[in-house]
Amino acid sequence: MSNSxxxxxxxxxxxxxxxxxxxxxxxxxxDGSKAEYDQMIKILVDAGLATPLKKRPNSFLFRSxxxxxxxxxxxxxxxxxxxxxxxxxxxxxxxxxxxxxxxxVYKGCMKGRTMYVIPFSMGPIGSPIAKIGVEISDSPxxxxxxxxxxxxxxxxxxxxxxxxxxxPCLHSVGKPLAEGQTDGxxxxxxxxxxxxxxxxxxxxxxxxxxxxxxxxxxxxGKKCLALRIASIAARDEGWLAEHMLILKMTRExxxxxxxxxxxxxxxxxxxxxxxxxxxIPGWKVECIGDDIAWMKIRDGKLYAINPExxxxxxxxxxxxxxxxxxxxxxxxNTIFSNAxxxxxxxxxxxxxxxxxxxxxxxxxxREWIQDKNNKDQEPSxxxxxxxxVPARQCPVIAPEWEDPNGVPIDAILFGGRRASVIPLIHQAxxxxxxxxxxxxxxxxxxxxxxxxxxxxxxxDPMAMVPFCGYHMGDYLKHWVEVGKNISEENQPxxxxxxxxRKKDGKFMWPGFGExxxxxxxxxxxxxGSGKAVDTPIGLMPEPxxxxxxxxxxxETLKELLAVDIEGWKAEIKDVRENHYAKLEPKLxxxxxxxxDAIEKRLG
Ligand code: SAT
Ligand code: MN
Numbered sequence: 205m206s207n208s209x210x211x212x213x214x215x216x217x218x219x220x221x222x223x224x225x226x227x228x229x230x231x232x233x234x235d236g237s238k239a240e241y242d243q244m245i246k247i248l249v250d251a252g253l254a255t256p257l258k259k260r261p262n263s264f265l266f267r268s269x270x271x272x273x274x275x276x277x278x279x280x281x282x283x284x285x286x287x288x289x290x291x292x293x294x295x296x297x298x299x300x301x302x303x304x305x306x307x308x309v310y311k312g313c314m315k316g317r318t319m320y321v322i323p324f325s326m327g328p329i330g331s332p333i334a335k336i337g338v339e340i341s342d343s344p345x346x347x348x349x350x351x352x353x354x355x356x357x358x359x360x361x362x363x364x365x366x367x368x369x370x371x372p373c374l375h376s377v378g379k380p381l382a383e384g385q386t387d388g389x390x391x392x393x394x395x396x397x398x399x400x401x402x403x404x405x406x407x408x409x410x411x412x413x414x415x416x417x418x419x420x421x422x423x424x425g426k427k428c429l430a431l432r433i434a435s436i437a438a439r440d441e442g443w444l445a446e447h448m449l450i451l452k453m454t455r456e457x458x459x460x461x462x463x464x465x466x467x468x469x470x471x472x473x474x475x476x477x478x479x480x481x482x483x484i485p486g487w488k489v490e491c492i493g494d495d496i497a498w499m500k501i502r503d504g505k506l507y508a509i510n511p512e513x514x515x516x517x518x519x520x521x522x523x524x525x526x527x528x529x530x531x532x533x534x535x536x537n538t539i540f541s542n543a544x545x546x547x548x549x550x551x552x553x554x555x556x557x558x559x560x561x562x563x564x565x566x567x568x569x570r571e572w573i574q575d576k577n578n579k580d581q582e583p584s585x586x587x588x589x590x591x592x593v594p595a596r597q598c599p600v601i602a603p604e605w606e607d608p609n610g611v612p613i614d615a616i617l618f619g620g621r622r623a624s625v626i627p628l629i630h631q632a633x634x635x636x637x638x639x640x641x642x643x644x645x646x647x648x649x650x651x652x653x654x655x656x657x658x659x660x661x662x663x664d665p666m667a668m669v670p671f672c673g674y675h676m677g678d679y680l681k682h683w684v685e686v687g688k689n690i691s692e693e694n695q696p697x698x699x700x701x702x703x704x705r706k707k708d709g710k711f712m713w714p715g716f717g718e719x720x721x722x723x724x725x726x727x728x729x730x731x732g733s734g735k736a737v738d739t740p741i742g743l744m745p746e747p748x749x750x751x752x753x754x755x756x757x758x759e760t761l762k763e764l765l766a767v768d769i770e771g772w773k774a775e776i777k778d779v780r781e782n783h784y785a786k787l788e789p790k791l792x793x794x795x796x797x798x799x800d801a802i803e804k805r806l807g
Contacts, residue, residue: 207231207233209233209235209358211366212361212368213367215364218372219321219340222374223319226311226314226319227311228317229314230318233320233323234322234347234350234357235357236351236355236360237357240357244344244347245264247344248264248266248345249264251389252387252388252389253266253345253387253391254266254345257540259548259549260534260538260550261535262536263540265551266345266540267569268391268393269392272391272393273418273588274418274420275421276397276400276421277670278397279295279397279415280402280670281295281403282404282406283406284296284407284674285299290675291678291679291787306414310376310414313379314342318344319342320340321340322340322356323338323360323361323370324339324355325355325359325360326354326425326429326430326498327498327511327608329355330363331609331610333498333500333509333609334509335371336360336363336370337370337371337372337373337424338371339374339375339425340372340373340375341375342376342377343377345422346417346423349422352514352592352594353423353512353514353516353592354512371411371429372411374413375413376414377393377415378393378394378399378400378414379393379394391417399414401415402428404673409433409436411432419516419541430496430498430511431446431672432671432672433673434673435668435671435673435679438682439679442501444500445496445497446467446668447467448497449465449466449492449495450492450613451464451477451480451489452464452489452611453488453489453726454488455486455727462726462727462730463612464615464617465613466478466618468619469620469645469664470667471647472621473715475495475517475518475527475530476526478492478493479494479527480716480717481528481600481717482723483721483753484720484724489600489720489723490600490602491529491595491600492510492601492604492605493510493511493512493595494517495515496510498510498610501689501690502610504690504691505690506613507611509608509610510595512595513594514593514594514595515593516591517530519540519542519556519590519591520555520556520585520586521553522553522555523555524557525557527716529599530591532598533593534597535597537593538591538592539592539593540590540591542585542590543567543585543589543591544567544572544585546562547562552564553585560584564584566583572584614696614697615697615726617699617700618641618642618645618699619701619703620645620646620647620661621648621704622648622702622705623704623705623706624705624771625768625775627705627741627744628701628702628705628713629722629725630699630741631699631744632697632698635684635690636795636798638696638697639698640799641700642665642666642683642698643680643795644665645663645664645665645666645700647661647664648662648704649661649662661778663783677788677789680787697726697729700742701722705763707763713756714755718753721750721752724750729743736749739767741772741805744767747761747765750765769806772806773803776806
């Protein structure tokens with residue numbers, strides 16, 4: 205390969221093999237430089253795919269094809285040798301069959317395009333917890349996003365040397381160009397969802413993605429590598445790859461701090477929690493990561509790194525009220541997708557905290573004028589409009605966020621959106637009880653959801669259902685096993701939180717910055733200074749142990765912290781019959797025992 209900057213024989217051979225298959229016009233090796241970033245952006249602006257934003261320096265808006273706005277879960281495959289290894293939640297196809305199908309669509313798919321080779325590190329380069337991947341893609345949009353979300357380029361090749369291990373990640377938008385043809389200002393992708401593939405080959409630790417340019421489907425370091433493939437590596441190597449934010453909470457009076465990791469299903473406010481501004485005086489929260497945590501045991505403790513280098517956050521609903529630090533992060537050097545465009549060259553989305561300033565161009569490229577009297581007006585931004593921004597731009601990024609050794613985790617939170625039953629917070633009494641509360645995490649189905657019963661609970665163990673690369677029962681067993689390798693005093697404490705309790709259709713807890721009041725109790729429980737009462741579901745604060753926000757009455761707080769015995773009995777029944785039953789025969793006996801025990805305690 206004449207223009208290859210590396211002597212890594214295996215990497216060069218793979219690049220050649222792929223080039224022979226996809227037949228690109230050129231091959232370009234990404235070096236991760238600023239000049240390269242600017243060059244890619246220029247290509248995208250010249251092609252009419254990116255709009256520079258006058259109001260935000262060095263920021264650009266993309267409009268995707270309407271078919272290409274989110275992860276395609278129905279087209280996400282775990283192609284393990286044995287079907288049984290993929291488990292009840294993953295789509296499985298025989299790997300040989302899938303490869304044959306995909307080779308056919310990859311054949312010549314980069315004709316007329318440049319094939320970018322992007323060496324990247326998930327985690328600080330050279331960190332003992334980091335992993336290296338190489339993404340081949342035909343999308344300059346992917347190159348710039350990977351530059352923000354991961355560490356890209358020459359330094360990665362240096363660490364890789366001539367024979368270092370890397371995870372091959374192949375991506376194509378699936379739209380070859382004929383001689384002289386261009387994209388004509390249209391987001392290239394395969395619009396037919398049935399022809400998109402996001403495939404993982406666990407035994408080979410390889411990723412093949414085709415047909416989509418959307419973040420989670422195309423930035424292969426994120427969900428594909430850092431969760432699906434990494435969860436398999438973590439199982440084999442004795443660590444944890446989790447869908448968790450990491451934050452640092454400091455008590456300013458004595459400068460003591462705790463590190464908290466937290467897993468929530470989508471649309472439960474992970475990014476908001478990761479960088480919240482405490483409303484309670486004397487406390488500080490800083491952010492280490494907002495989406496993924498890799499945790500390894502060192503010196504008998506669980507240390508976590510954020511393998512990413514940027515945030516890929518949801519726009520709509522993000523405002524100076526819900527998440528001021530995210531709003532301040534995205535002032536410049538930000539890539540937006542599927543937001544609306546204002547006349548003066550800014551972005552706008554529903555829930556940004558102020559009215560649309562005049563006429564907009566909506567995410568589909570049409571003129572859009574806000575009509576507040578029309579409740580049925582289509583939103584101007586897609587509900588999954590996104591921003592990509594370097595993590596270092598977050599005003600409260602913790603100074604140690606890139607520490608290659610990671611940070612020691614004191615507490616692990618699980619959560620979900622639950623209108624009833626689940627209290628504001630409860631704490632597990634042991635590691636296995638903690639794994640149990642994480643395993644039964646779920647979120648309520650909201651109004652518009654397909655054919656699912658409104659108000660019914662969709663279980664999402666540890667928020668990993670879309671992201672675990674193997675059988676969920678084996679995954680939970682792995683969690684149990686990891687606990688055995690950490691002494692009880694060094695184990696993080698586990699909590700379950702619920703910001704979403706409702707009464708008469710209204711939220712009972714204000715959320716956002718006020719969640720710091722709950723985090724304070726978590727801190728105190730880790731510190732040994734907290735007060736807790738023992739209940740059938742675990743440890744809980746007395747209402748007097750939570751600093752009450754002014755707009756929550758004493759009675760409401762009491763309700764938020766009560767154990768609804770009948771509700772929990774129904775919960776446990778549902779877990780036994782509809783959730784744990786699905787994990788058989790791989791349900792860990794330790795969790796079956798936890799289920800029996802809580803059932804007994806509930807009476
Ligand atoms: O849709 S992505 O996977 O890119 C982001 C997310 O779901 O957290
Ligand atoms: Mn996520």
